[in-house]
Amino acid sequence: MSKSCTNALHASAVKDRGRIYLAVFRELSHRCGEAEAISVLQSASRAHGLEVGASLAHLAPRDFRGMLNTYFLGPDSATYSPQVNEISDTCLDVQFMTCPLKDGWLEMGCSDEEVCTLLKCATAFDDAVWEAAGFDYELESWAPGKPGCCRTRLRERPAQVTEDR
Helix, strand or coil: CCHHHHHHHHHHHHHHHHHHHHHHHHHHHHHHCHHHHHHHHHHHHHHHHHHHHHHHHHHCCCCHHHHHHHHHCCCCCCCCCEEEEEECCCEEEEEECCCHHHHHHHHCCCCHHHHHHHHHHHHHHHHHHHHHHCEEEEEECCCCCCCCCCEEEEEECCCCCCCCC
16 A cells, blocks of 8 residues: 555544544533533543553653654654654654644534634643653644644653652
8 A cells, every 4th residue: 555545544534533523522512511522522532642642651751853753753744744843852842734633624614613622622632642651741722823733842841849758
């Protein structure tokens, strides 16, 4: 199978995941209200993110190049088209220029507001990944009029200070 075919299949699979997010969100909103729908999707996204993050913990506290290659670029960097704004011994800053989740939601007729709400649910995954992997992080979600999609900045998590009692 060619790389371009594999890339297209991966992007399509991510879009399908977005369709599931949307269907579940709308059904839960209808049955339980929007706040509960957001809470449920965030909890589910977080649980999955904790699993993924645990598999990346070997890269903490500062293997930013390893994180770039393992998570952001591999196995198919074309899906999210990551733009590396900075990589150094102290940080990794990546801007996703494409996002099949966001693009799929827009293609399905979601309003910008609904896309932002769905991204809020989906980024609970990212929060959990970086928490479990052991990195300090900042996430900047997409907003209408902004190019690309989400941006992630990773830094070494400071050592926790313990008090002797």
